Amino acid sequence: MSDDSNLLSVKDLSIDFLQEKTAVRAVDQVSFDVKKGEVLGIVGESGSGKSVTVTSILKLLPENARYTEGSISFKSEELLSMKEKQLRKLRGNEISMIFQDPMTSLNPVFTVENQLVEAIRLHAKLSRKKARQEAIRLLQIVGIQEPEKRIKLYPHEFSGGMRQRVMIAMAISSSPSLLIADEPTTALDVTVQKQIIDLLKELQQKINTSIIFITHDLEVVADLADRLLIMYGGQIVESGPAKTIFANPLHPYTRLLIEAIPHGNKKSGRLPTIEGNVPSLSEIPQDVCRFKERIPWIPDQAHEINPKLREVEPEHFVRCTCYKHFWMKEAHEKK
Amino acid sequence: MESAILLETQDLEKNYTLKKKTLFGKKAEVLQAVNKVSLAIHQGETLGIVGESGCGKSTFARLITRLIAPSGGKVFFDQKEITAMAQPEVRSLRKDIQMIFQDPYASLDPRKRVLAILTEPLEIHGIKTAKERRELAYEMLEKVGLQREHASRFPHEFSGGQCQRINIARALILRPRLVICDEPVSALDVSIQAQVLNLLLDLQEEFHLTYVFISHDLNVVRYFCDRIAVMYKGEIVESGDAETIYQAPVHDYTKKLLQAIPKSIESNEE
Structure with a gap:
């Protein structure tokens, strides 16, 4: 089997944070692959290094972070040596990210239309009118009723679940090959959580996106993830197919x-x-x-x-x- | 034999008026946040209130603590009508009814040391001397699984789970009879959540507490509560024994809530 089936391949990744005079290791020798169309669940508590690991993929770490070892290759290209300009083409285009807090990830002073259209036009050469149609189509995909009306509203007029749907719509607007979801349902009610997970599952099947799903709650990824990584103290402590790990x-x-x-x-x-x-x-x-x-x-x-x-x-x-x-x-x- | 009723609500209501701008000026719309809720909470039991955000469960909590005034209906605590109480009486009521909130950080004053946070409620109610208050605070810290040394620290030095322990210590230092827990574990990691739930159960046994436990997580509520009331759009749609509701829900909304729980681990175990 060749490496071609791997969309993302992280090898021996170690990340240090410089604190005053000492370096503190946040991620230690982490290796994993994400195949095309696969859902990888990364599970661990706060401080386990799971969020640092995934933010490092987009090279969005704070300034005091150092990649000390390892490689991250995406579609057989090395990300760690990539120039900022090239990276910017990947971010939000090939790889997009959804964050935990749907309340603060949207700009409160612009309408949903404004923000969605901006995101769409950033990555595709479309007229404003075409982009707006595309935005409405995306809102429909993520299950927002009456998108033509709702698109004119401001984020505060949306519920938490709806805002997270808008975030997902924005994240999939470029049909990314990899979607990183960092605790996307932690701030939401159980019923809404189920809807969002069902939605991600559906999207993964429809557009064959690979998903990395981060959570502290193993049960949340139980019926979504194909494979799991359990992290503790910056290291992987267990990994394998989700079914195997839940059974044993x-x-x-x-x-x-x-x-x-x-x-x-x-x-x-x-x-x-x-x-x-x-x-x-x-x-x-x-x-x-x-x-x-x-x-x-x-x-x-x-x-x-x-x-x-x-x-x-x-x-x-x-x-x-x-x-x-x-x-x-x-x-x-x-x- | 059932124990005595500690808190009772009769047709409790809270309405909010929303002003909506229309083409022809402003129009008033009434939102019924809590609609004719009648519930009884017995001494020593734990009543769970379940529902999603916006269903009125937090408004209900604020009504029974008299943090807000109801639009209609009555609340009785220990057979006294608290909805008819004057301010000074309400203040002494606070000694008996305390709350624990969802956000462990936001509910602690970042500029106060833990000792000051814990002794403040005692000071407000003029209980004991300064020295005795300090001793009580140390004792309470140990009861919630922290150490004496922690008393001189600031809230930012603690993790979320530890902060929630401080919140619990502050709520219990007045030796209340009823504690209202408003989503006390939903901001915590699963393993920390288990620690805090165990602590609340231990303290309930030790101090003979009565809990009202508000949550959207039915797994947690089933584990923690004796009885459950399911709230939907301001109304109680189903209430009864926790295990019965979990095993055989009657109302459609309860069924929907139960279906939303991720269940793969359970089914794999079987």
Whole structure:
């Protein structure tokens, strides 16, 4: 099989943030591929490095970030050595992004029409009138009723779900080959969340866009993602086909993330939690299993030094040996 | 035997008048945010109020705490009609009814240290001496799983989950009888969400609290609440035992809410 089926290929990517005099590693040796038409879910809590990883693809990181190692190739072209001018052609055109907060991603002083038409004309040579027709068509695709009327409204006249739909319309206006969605449903109600996920699924099938979907809630990507990456402390701790991971989650972090979601009533006891807090980047232990401190009841010998990602079954990778020795602590047991 | 009713609402209503500009001048439109809601909350139980944004659940919370005045109907707390209370009485009512809000950062004053945040409610109600208040604050911090040392820090030094613990400590320091939790975990990561839910359950046992728990997440509500009231467009469309509603919803809207929950993990486990 050639590499041609890979739309995006990230290899050994490491990113440091310069803080005063020290460099702090936010992303450590991350590798993954996104195939054409595939949905990749990246799961992790705040501080896991998931957002830094995807923003790095568009090279939109803040100024104090340094790409220390690795490569990002998109359609066999290296992005890290690409000039800003070329990159600008990719952004919003070949690769677009939807952000978490639909409230602040739209400009409040312009109408939806204004903003959509601007986005469309930025990437296609269309007359204002044609662009407007295109905007209405896009609003229809993302499921906004009476788009001819609604297009004249301002963002504050839209609900959260509708605003996120406008963001999606804007993101797909250039028929991108890759759509990056950074927690697009976290700020929304469950019913709206379902609509947005169904919409993304439909778009992926209709226009064969590849999607990277970032979330902290494993259940959200359960029926959307083809493959999953679970990140903790800037590293991938588990990756594989979504079906395999849900059927057989191995890394302690993945298992705890799944168990932490309530699935019963309180008669079933307290919820399992992950002890302690996500360590800040500068406090992350190096050369050892980064999750060690969060599962103190697992003996030290269970972890390995310099844990590596290993293929434990076809396409299913897990970091560190601690998963073999892991057991779920009784949730209601108190310290 | 059922325990006594702590809070009761009778035909509670709140209307807002919206002014709409039309071609022929302004037209007034009435929005019924809360429409004839009658509910009873028993001592020691947890009542979940479920619905999507704009259904009136937060307005309802503000009505029963008397942060806003109703357009109609009555609210009784411990058999006293709070909708008829004068301001000084309302102030002492605040000791008994406290709230925990959704945004853990926005609900803490960024310029105050944790100690000052926790002792302020006691100061307002003139409870105890300054020294005793400090001691109470330290004690409360430990109860919510933080340490004494945290008292001298500012809110920005904490994570979202820790901030929510501080909010809980502040709400409970007055030893309220009823705590209204308005989406207390929806801004948190799933694992932190589990920690905070466990903490709320532990504290409920310890202080015999009654909770009104507002959320749009039915999984969380099923886990956390004894009874559920489903709210849609300002009205309660279905209410009853949490597990019963979860297993056998009757109203179409409840069914729709339940279908929206991502369920793949559950079905994979079976």
